[in-house]
Amino acid sequence: MDASELVEALVAGNRRALARSITHVEADSAIGREVLRQVYPRTGRAQTVGITGSAGAGKSTLVGALAREQRKRGRTVGIVAVDPSSPFSHGAILGDRIRMQDLTGDPGVFLRSMASRGNLGGLSETATGAIDLMDAAGFDVVLVETVGAGQDEVEVATAAQTTVLVANPGGGDEIQSMKAGLMEVAQIMVVNKADLAGADTAVAQLRALLAIANLQSWTPPILKAVARANEGIEEIVDAIDLHQAHVRSAEHADAERQRHVRGQIIDLARAALHREALEAAERSGSLQALVDSVAARERDPRSAALELLDGLRRSWASSNDFDA
Amino acid sequence: MDASELVEALVAGNRRALARSITHVEADSAIGREVLRQVYPRTGRAQTVGITGSAGAGKSTLVGALAREQRKRGRTVGIVAVDPSSPFSHGAILGDRIRMQDLTGDPGVFLRSMASRGNLGGLSETATGAIDLMDAAGFDVVLVETVGAGQDEVEVATAAQTTVLVANPGGGDEIQSMKAGLMEVAQIMVVNKADLAGADTAVAQLRALLAIANLQSWTPPILKAVARANEGIEEIVDAIDLHQAHVRSAEHADAERQRHVRGQIIDLARAALHREALEAAERSGSLQALVDSVAARERDPRSAALELLDGLRRSWASSNDFDA
Numbered sequence: 001m002d003a004s005e006l007v008e009a010l011v012a013g014n015r016r017a018l019a020r021s022i023t024h025v026e027a028d029s030a031i032g033r034e035v036l037r038q039v040y041p042r043t044g045r046a047q048t049v050g051i052t053g054s055a056g057a058g059k060s061t062l063v064g065a066l067a068r069e070q071r072k073r074g075r076t077v078g079i080v081a082v083d084p085s086s087p088f089s090h091g092a093i094l095g096d097r098i099r100m101q102d103l104t105g106d107p108g109v110f111l112r113s114m115a116s117r118g119n120l121g122g123l124s125e126t127a128t129g130a131i132d133l134m135d136a137a138g139f140d141v142v143l144v145e146t147v148g149a150g151q152d153e154v155e156v157a158t159a160a161q162t163t164v165l166v167a168n169p170g171g172g173d174e175i176q177s178m179k180a181g182l183m184e185v186a187q188i189m190v191v192n193k194a195d196l197a198g199a200d201t202a203v204a205q206l207r208a209l210l211a212i213a214n215l216q217s218w219t220p221p222i223l224k225a226v227a228r229a230n231e232g233i234e235e236i237v238d239a240i241d242l243h244q245a246h247v248r249s250a251e252h253a254d255a256e257r258q259r260h261v262r263g264q265i266i267d268l269a270r271a272a273l274h275r276e277a278l279e280a281a282e283r284s285g286s287l288q289a290l291v292d293s294v295a296a297r298e299r300d301p302r303s304a305a306l307e308l309l310d311g312l313r314r315s316w317a318s319s320n321d322f323d324a
Numbered sequence: 325m326d327a328s329e330l331v332e333a334l335v336a337g338n339r340r341a342l343a344r345s346i347t348h349v350e351a352d353s354a355i356g357r358e359v360l361r362q363v364y365p366r367t368g369r370a371q372t373v374g375i376t377g378s379a380g381a382g383k384s385t386l387v388g389a390l391a392r393e394q395r396k397r398g399r400t401v402g403i404v405a406v407d408p409s410s411p412f413s414h415g416a417i418l419g420d421r422i423r424m425q426d427l428t429g430d431p432g433v434f435l436r437s438m439a440s441r442g443n444l445g446g447l448s449e450t451a452t453g454a455i456d457l458m459d460a461a462g463f464d465v466v467l468v469e470t471v472g473a474g475q476d477e478v479e480v481a482t483a484a485q486t487t488v489l490v491a492n493p494g495g496g497d498e499i500q501s502m503k504a505g506l507m508e509v510a511q512i513m514v515v516n517k518a519d520l521a522g523a524d525t526a527v528a529q530l531r532a533l534l535a536i537a538n539l540q541s542w543t544p545p546i547l548k549a550v551a552r553a554n555e556g557i558e559e560i561v562d563a564i565d566l567h568q569a570h571v572r573s574a575e576h577a578d579a580e581r582q583r584h585v586r587g588q589i590i591d592l593a594r595a596a597l598h599r600e601a602l603e604a605a606e607r608s609g610s611l612q613a614l615v616d617s618v619a620a621r622e623r624d625p626r627s628a629a630l631e632l633l634d635g636l637r638r639s640w641a642s643s644n645d646f647d648a
Contacts, residue, residue: 036626037623040624257619258616261615261619264618264629265625265628266605268625268629269601269629270598271629273598274594274597281590287590291582291585291586291589294585295578295585299361300360300456301588302453305588305591305596308589308593309600316637
């Protein structure tokens with residue numbers, strides 16, 4: 001099937017066409033890029049929700065509970081799992097897979113796990129693409145599960161409209177460390193495992209961090225949940241609905257859409273630039289010469305890095321294969 | 325003081341010159357860059373050790389214990405804390421600061437905390453610079469504490485010769501998720517808080533992951549410790565010494581140095597490229613035009629990102645301010 005046929009089948013609800021399209025996007029193939037280009041005008045209908053937080057915070061269980069609650073509300077759900085420890089992804093623990101069986105057997109749910117493609121930033125490109133494909137395929141809700149608070153995860157979070165940050169009681173150190181990355185990009189905070197001691201302290205810590213955060217028109221609610229026992233889940237879905245209504249409201253839609261699109265373009269440009277720069281440097285052989293001279297302490301790594309970039313610019317300046 | 329004066333004073337052991345130089349590097353000033361260029365030939369003597377792992381793994385306590393053990397062995401210690409939750413850094417909890425007082429009062433210890441400079445990759449540039457400055461200032465050991473397993477942290481880890489990965493018992497999910505980032509860049513694994521239940525399971529999980537990792541000439545030891553009670557610390561310092569002997573051995577020194585320098589150059593080039601590309605895009609106004617057309621769904625974010633890069637290349641091609 002070529003790109004147009006895939007898009008036609010995918011938009012008509014064909015699951016195999018959707019799965020195949022995601023595979024093309026993961027491989028960064030020409031068909032994958034063309035499919036993404038063609039489906040883009042059909043996106044924007046789905047609620048896209050990122051779920052992030054440290055490994056062990058209970059994100060997978062929460063994603064499962066949110067998916068079930070969304071199904072109860074009559075909505076279809078696409079799930080993208082980019083957390084390598086997630087039971088939704090390939091490194092699954094059998095027990096977890098069994099707990100997820102009601103979801104994987106439900107025709108109103110589509111699950112896709114995503115390998116982290118190493119350090120080149122491919123994760124956000126692929127996850128953004130998978131979200132768009134599920135959106136165009138007609139899913140009412142797309143949940144994206146990711147892990148951690150590094151650059152990759154912030155980018156994946158940026159790919160969704162609503163980001164839910166999952167913390168735990170007793171994670172004081174962890175909550176402190178969130179300042180660095182995710183506080184500014186999360187729209188809903190959840191203290192999961194709230195039946196454990198210290199839940200109220202965790203809520204208070206999050207509240208203190210929010211008080212000093214640079215908030216725009218939306219103030220993130222801080223909710224308690226016990227995802228394992230399905231407690232607090234309705235409230236989270238209600239909060240997601242509220243945030244979605246906010247980003248789509250006449251008053252805020254333009255600014256929110258600009259913010260979201262700007263983040264996406266910058267992240268995708270950055271990822272492409274990474275890959276291209278590294279490939280060009282390896283190909284030209286200039287990297288090896290620089291490595292040799294720094295290894296001999298003839299020059300320092302910083303000036304070598306700048307020279308590498310100058311070489312790259314020069315090669316771009318002398319080539320004329322600009323596509324646009 | 326100009327760069328040469330700073331370097332002279334720093335190499336002579338002047339702490340204020342060291343502190344001031346690090347401030348220049350953090351600000352990415354011309355003096356900072358010149359200081360780094362001048363000190364580089366004087367680096368390479370110190371043991372540089374990165375300590376990484378999730379928030380709450382006990383990294384700060386371990387860094388404190390390692391510093392005390394190194395002091396017992398008669399070595400001076402520089403500490404760079406880039407973990408926002410570290411008691412060494414500005415967001416300190418009072419109790420932790422008090423526990424560290426014996427270190428901060430010791431003239432053989434130099435502490436420097438480092439603000440995470442946001443998402444532009446500046447962290448690894450600054451941390452690499454601070455390590456080089458402490459090395460040139462004559463510290464026998466430089467410990468770098470960082471958090472998490474994202475891109476930034478992998479880069480900071482790459483900046484040190486020996487990276488120690490800290491995990492905890494009961495962190496099964498967490499250990500699973502390490503596959504993605506840090507297994508390949510860590511040379512020593514520590515299960516801290518090993519007096520808690522599940523320590524042997526955590527060791528077994530790490531061993532299983534190592535068995536499938538792509539190891540080179542060094543096999544990372546997996547050690548148990550209770551940093552809080554100073555248990556297992558001597559063994560960790562012994563393992564660091566062993567790894568340092570390995571990377572400096574006649575057989576491995578060249579390959580290790582090439583690997584280390586290559587990682588540094590690529591990371592520094594990537595960080596500089598990020599910053600430059602974003603600045604150029606904002607300046608040219610082309611970003612806003614692209615954001616508008618994607619927001620209107622006239623084009624998709626991926627092709628907008630590629631066009632942004634083309635514009636950047638074209639502006640480089642038409643300018644002639646290449647410094648080299």
